Amino acid sequence: MDGKTIFQSEGHGPKNASQPQRIVLYGDGASGSLHQKAITFQIGAQNPDSVVVLGDIVYDRGRASEYLGRYFPIYNADVADPALGAPLLRSVPTVGVLGNHDVAPLNARGDRPSDGLAYYLYWNLPMNGPELQAAGPNTPMIQPMFWSQFLQGAGPRFPKMGNYSFELGNAHWTVLDSNPYVNWEEPALKAWLESDLRRASKATWRFVAFHHPGFNSSIAHFQDQWMRLLSPTFEKYRVQMVFSGHVHAYQRSLPLTFKPDAGAAAKITQSREGEVNGGFNLDRAFDGTKATKAKGIIYIISGAGGAELYNTKQDDKPETWQAFTKVMVSDRYSFTVLDLKGKRLEMHQLGEDGKEIDRFILTQ
Ligand SMILES: [Fe+2]
Numbered sequence: 001m002d003g004k005t006i007f008q009s010e011g012h013g014p015k016n017a018s019q020p021q022r023i024v025l026y027g028d029g030a031s032g033s034l035h036q037k038a039i040t041f042q043i044g045a046q047n048p049d050s051v052v053v054l055g056d057i058v059y060d061r062g063r064a065s066e067y068l069g070r071y072f073p074i075y076n077a078d079v080a081d082p083a084l085g086a087p088l089l090r091s092v093p094t095v096g097v098l099g100n101h102d103v104a105p106l107n108a109r110g111d112r113p114s115d116g117l118a119y120y121l122y123w124n125l126p127m128n129g130p131e132l133q134a135a136g137p138n139t140p141m142i143q144p145m146f147w148s149q150f151l152q153g154a155g156p157r158f159p160k161m162g163n164y165s166f167e168l169g170n171a172h173w174t175v176l177d178s179n180p181y182v183n184w185e186e187p188a189l190k191a192w193l194e195s196d197l198r199r200a201s202k203a204t205w206r207f208v209a210f211h212h213p214g215f216n217s218s219i220a221h222f223q224d225q226w227m228r229l230l231s232p233t234f235e236k237y238r239v240q241m242v243f244s245g246h247v248h249a250y251q252r253s254l255p256l257t258f259k260p261d262a263g264a265a266a267k268i269t270q271s272r273e274g275e276v277n278g279g280f281n282l283d284r285a286f287d288g289t290k291a292t293k294a295k296g297i298i299y300i301i302s303g304a305g306g307a308e309l310y311n312t313k314q315d316d317k318p319e320t321w322q323a324f325t326k327v328m329v330s331d332r333y334s335f336t337v338l339d340l341k342g343k344r345l346e347m348h349q350l351g352e353d354g355k356e357i358d359r360f361i362l363t364q
Contacts, residue, residue: 009087009090009091010091011090011091011093012049012091014049014050014093014168014169015049015168015169016169017169017170017204018170018342019169020169020339020340020341020342021049021050021168021169021171021339021340022046022047022048022049022337022338022339022340023048023049023050023051023052023168023171023337023338023340024043024046024048024050024051024052024335024336024337024338025051025052025053025054025209025243025300025302025335025336025338026039026043026051026053026054026245026302026303026304026305026306026334026335026336027053027054027055027056027097027099027211027244027245027246027302027303027305028054028055028056028099028245028246028248028303028304028305028306028307029053029056029057029305029306029307030057030058030059030066030067030070030071030074030075030306031059031070031306031307031308032059032069032070032074032306033306033307033308034083035306035333035352036070036074036085036305036306036307037074037081037082037083037084037085038082038083038333038352038353039305039306039333039334039335039352040074040075040077040085040086040088041080041081041082041084041085041086042082042335042350042351042352042353042354043086043088043335044080044085044086044087044088045080045086045354046337046350048092048337049092049093049168049169050092050093050094050095050168051088051092051093051094051095052094052095052097052173052209052243053094053095053096053097053305054097054099054209054210054211054243054244054245054302054303054305055096055097055098055099055100055101055102055178055210055211055212055244055245055246056099056100056101056102056211056245056246056303056307057071057096057097057099057101057102057119058070058071058101058102058118059101059307060101061101061104061113061116062101062102062103062104062116062117062118062119063104063113063115063116063118064115064118064121064122065115066118067118067122072089073085075088075089075094076088076089076090095123095125095166095173095175096119096123096125097175097176097177097209097210097211097245098119098162098177098178098179098211099179099211099245099246100179100211100212100246102117102119103116103117103119103140103179104116104117104140114146116150117140117150117154117158119161120150120153120154120157120158120159120161121150121153121154121157123157123161124157125157125161125164125175126164126165126166127156127157127160127161127164128164128165128196129160129161129162129163129164129165129192130160130163130188130189130192131160131188132159132160132162133159134151134158134159136159137181137183137186138159138177138181138182138183138186138189139158139159139162139181140159140162140179140181141181162177162182163175163176163177163189163192165196165200167203169340170203170204170205170340170342171203171204171205171206171207171340172200172203172205172206172207173207173208173209174193174196174197174200174206174207174208174209174239175208175209175210176193176208176209176210176230177210177211178210178211178212178226178227178244179211179212180226180272180273184226184227184229184230185229185265190233193230193233194233194236194237197233197234197236197237197239198237200237201237201238204340204342204343204364205240205241205340205345206237206238206239206240207239207240207241207242207243208234208239208241208242208243209242209243209244210227210242210244211244211245211246212224212226212227212244212246213227213244213245213246213247213251213299213301213303214226214227214228214229214230214231214242214244214258214276214299215228215251215253215256215258215299215322215324215325216246216247216251216301216322217251217314217320217321217322217324217325217328218247218249218251218310218311218314218328218330219310219311219314219320220247220248220310220311221246221247221310223273223274223275224246224273225268225274225275225276226268226272226273226276227244228258228260228276228278229260229264229265229268229276231257231258231259231260231297232258232259232260234297235257235258235296235297239297240294240297240298240345240362240364241297241298241299241300241345241362242297242298242299242300243300243302243336244299244300244301244302244303245301245302245303245305246301246303247301247303247310248303248304248307248308248309248310248330249301249303249304249309249310249311249328249329249330250300250301250302250303250304250327250328250329250330250332250334250336250349250357250358251299251300251301251325251327251328251329252298252299252300252301252325252326252327252328252349252358252360253297253298253299253300253324253325253326254282254283254284254286254296254298254324254325254326255282255283255286255294255295255296255297255298256280256281256282256283256296256297256298256299256324257280257281257295257296257297258278258279258280258281259278259279260276260277260278261276261277261278261279264276264277264278280323280324281295281296282296282323282324283295283296287360288359288360288361288362289360289361292360292361292362292363293362293363293364294362298362299324300336300347302334302335302336302349304329304330304332304333304334304335305333305334305335306333309330309331309332309333310330311330312330312331313331314328314330315328315329315330315331327358329349329357329358332351332352332357333351333352334349334350334351334352334357335349335350336348336349337349337350343363343364344361344362344363345361345362345363346359346360346361346362347359347360347361347362
């Protein structure tokens with residue numbers, strides 16, 4: 001009425017393949033903690049071109065009410081403030097990866113939240129994933145109480161939007177639902193993954209993001225190794241880096257290749273838990289400063305985005321780390337900044353105070 005501006009924002013189109021771009025990644029964020037707010041503020045200060053959320057987007061159960069309380073007010077705060085968050089969502093394209101907390105597990109009493117699976121209501125992500133049937137295999141198996149209303153709201157996004165891929169600049173991103181209800185050994189799913197990565201053969205960078213890391217040195221979630229089974233597929237199509245959350249810590253692997261033992265897949269398909277053993281090749285010559293060409297895939301865990309940290313005493317006990325782990329920082333909240341410029345990648349891990357925790361350069 002009085003001509004005053006009541007809302008202002010700006011957005012940017014996606015970068016083309018020849019432009020440098022900055023991507024921020026974090027996981028396990030929206031717990032409502034002060035750390036989540038400080039991390040969000042620091043992400044805003046990095047001025048990213050896009051953000052990838054590595055699962056466990058919203059605690060505790062991926063409910064619409066939790067998005068309203070713990071997600072939108074912080075990642076879309078009106079002002080950038082370490083105690084509040086930052087106005088990210090209104091101007092920075094953000095994509096989400098399904099974590100275990102996002103698929104509304106039953107609580108201890110067996111209740112189903114009526115506003116669960118809000119991932120499928122609030123996000124609009126590419127719809128180019130494998131065909132899946134609602135309530136069929138490889139989909140979230142816990143149905144909300146108001147199932148038909150949920151399906152009406154989600155439309156074709158459920159269950160298709162759990163897996164997808166997209167291009168950002170010179171990078172191809174493949175996003176997978178790594179929850180235990182998905183069997184990535186099933187031929188139809190594997191065929192989709194293979195065709196997606198094959199189509200990306202001309203991209204300079206191929207990245208895969210999913211929630212449950214296959215290579216983890218923390219005591220917490222150590223048995224959650226089933227995503228290791230996809231390593232040969234990632235290697236076949238020359239994926240350079242894989243990003244996960246789930247473990248509330250930062251971990252960086254040596255560049256590695258991994259060949260699961262015969263029978264490992266059959267074992268893990270039944271239980272979805274337990275160790276997936278196999279043969280490793282670790283590239284110890286890669287140092288990320290002078291020796292920047294990697295033989296193998298670098299696996300990153302960036303799950304220290306706001307929810308309570310895991311096994312914080314393990315940082316000082318490298319004898320408890322797996323041989324593939326190069327860096328482990330569990331005693332601080334942190335997020336990942338990825339700078340891509342042609343065939344050069346620089347990655348920084350920053351803390352909630354903005355201080356650097358790790359850095360390396362990867363070139364082709
Ligand atoms: Fe998780």
